[in-house]
Amino acid sequence: MVTPPPTTLDGQALYTQYCNGCHGTAKQGKTATAIQGAIDANIGGMGSLSTLTAAQVAAIATTTAPVVTxxxxxxxxxxxxxxxxxxxxxxxxxxxxxxxxxxxxxxxxxxxxxxxxxxxxxxxxxxxxxxxxxxxxxxxxxxxxxx
Ligand code: HEC
Ligand code: HEC
Ligand code: HEC
Known part of the structure; x- marks a missing residue:
């Protein structure tokens, strides 16, 4: 039995796939707690993202917050x-x-x-x-x- 190599989640790719359409870059770098809270509360229809795993949400939280000038x-x-x-x-x-x-x-x-x-x-x-x-x-x- 060969153990599959551990997969590294690409937070930026996940963000682009699941978040960019509604938010642009605005929610990059939000904490996992804030993201999961918004999903759990179904804010703006985000309840549909409840299929995201804790690891995926954590990866999305590692994205870089946009610089606000x-x-x-x-x-x-x-x-x-x-x-x-x-x-x-x-x-x-x-x-x-x-x-x-x-x-x-x-x-x-x-x-x-x-x-x-x-x-x-x-x-x-x-x-x-x-x-x-x-x-x-x-x-x-x-x-x-x-x-
Ligand atoms: C269907 C559209 C939609 C999608 C997809 C979506 N959101 Fe939201 N989200 C909203 C709306 C609308 C709000 C409430 C208004 C606001 O805060 O911009 C919101 C609120 C939030 C909040 C709470 C407010 C804050 O800034 O702390 C967070 C965090 C958040 N979204 C992160 C994300 C992340 C990360 C993703 C991808 C995993 C995502 N959202 C996907 C529509 C969406
Ligand atoms: C955020 C505050 C602020 C704003 C907005 C501002 N200024 Fe100034 N300005 C200053 C200060 C402070 C000085 C004093 C000299 C310095 O610190 O350079 C100054 C100095 C100047 C001077 C003298 C030359 C110099 O730099 O010493 C001119 C001419 C000038 N400002 C024109 C403008 C024009 C035209 C605008 C709009 C495009 C503008 N300012 C907007 C703060 C401001
Ligand atoms: C005839 C010359 C002259 C003209 C024209 C002139 N300035 Fe000045 N300005 C000065 C001098 C001299 C000072 C005083 C510098 C000091 O105190 O070290 C000054 C100072 C300033 C300051 C600093 C704040 C202050 O009151 O000391 C600002 C801001 C400023 N000027 C903006 C302008 C803007 C904007 C214009 C064009 C609409 C303008 N100046 C046109 C000569 C001029």
Whole structure:
């Protein structure tokens, strides 16, 4: 009598076969307890899956939970466009966000590499003096930005 080799259950294949149709990837990585509980309670018609063995349910539970990327909050939710600070209002019709903050910035776009990274990015050509909070450039001599 030859003992058959132990079979390894493919949790991802089982998930694709039994779960993907209703859930997409949303229930990957759910615990066996949660899955069996949903089957036992016949949630959404899942009672039809009561033929799955405990080993199959356990294998399905080993699948990788989907990575949920939180939606990016809209412009204006963290700071006004432009902010009410300094001389932003004054420059509203005279310069674009990119003129002072650099390439990639507008009222609807940002430079993802430098935005919201803890550093207020300013283009060198505006002649920003962080200590005195002034600008000096081809438009005008030294002018205070204020707070
Ligand atoms: C016939 C459609 C259908 C199939 C097939 C199905 N489900 Fe569900 N399931 C539902 C619905 C509907 C709900 C309740 C709404 C929800 O939670 O998305 C649910 C709820 C659940 C819950 C409880 C809620 C939670 O997120 O903890 C789990 C766990 C779950 N399903 C896992 C699975 C797994 C794993 C499979 C494959 C073995 C599967 N389901 C197959 C329809 C289905
Ligand atoms: C005339 C130049 C200029 C223009 C145009 C400009 N900014 Fe600024 N911005 C600055 C300066 C200077 C600071 C202050 C930097 C500091 O405090 O280190 C600043 C700071 C900021 C800050 C940080 C919060 C704050 O109030 O200090 C945000 C957010 C900002 N700007 C957004 C914008 C947006 C959005 C636009 C386009 C609608 C824009 N800026 C246009 C010069 C400008
Ligand atoms: C999650 C909060 C948040 C959201 C949403 C947000 N910003 Fe900002 N933004 C910041 C912070 C914080 C700063 C201050 C400087 C820094 O940390 O880079 C900033 C700075 C800026 C600056 C100045 C340049 C810089 O990076 O220093 C501009 C211009 C700007 N934001 C435009 C926008 C635009 C356009 C949108 C929408 C696409 C937007 N912001 C959405 C948090 C946010």
């Amino acid at each position: 939180p939606p990016t909050p809209a412009c204006g939710s963290c700071h006004a466009i432009p902010p009410a600070t300094g001389k932003h209002t004054y420059h509203r019709t005279r310069a674009t966000c990119a003129s002072c903050h650099g390439t990639g910035y507008s009222t609807t776009t940002v430079n993802a590499a430098t935005h919201a990274n803890g550093v207020k990015n300013l283009a060198t050509n505006i002649g920003w003096n962080a200590t005195n909070r002034t600008c000096a450039n081809s438009c005008h001599g030294t002018k205070s930005w204020g707070l």
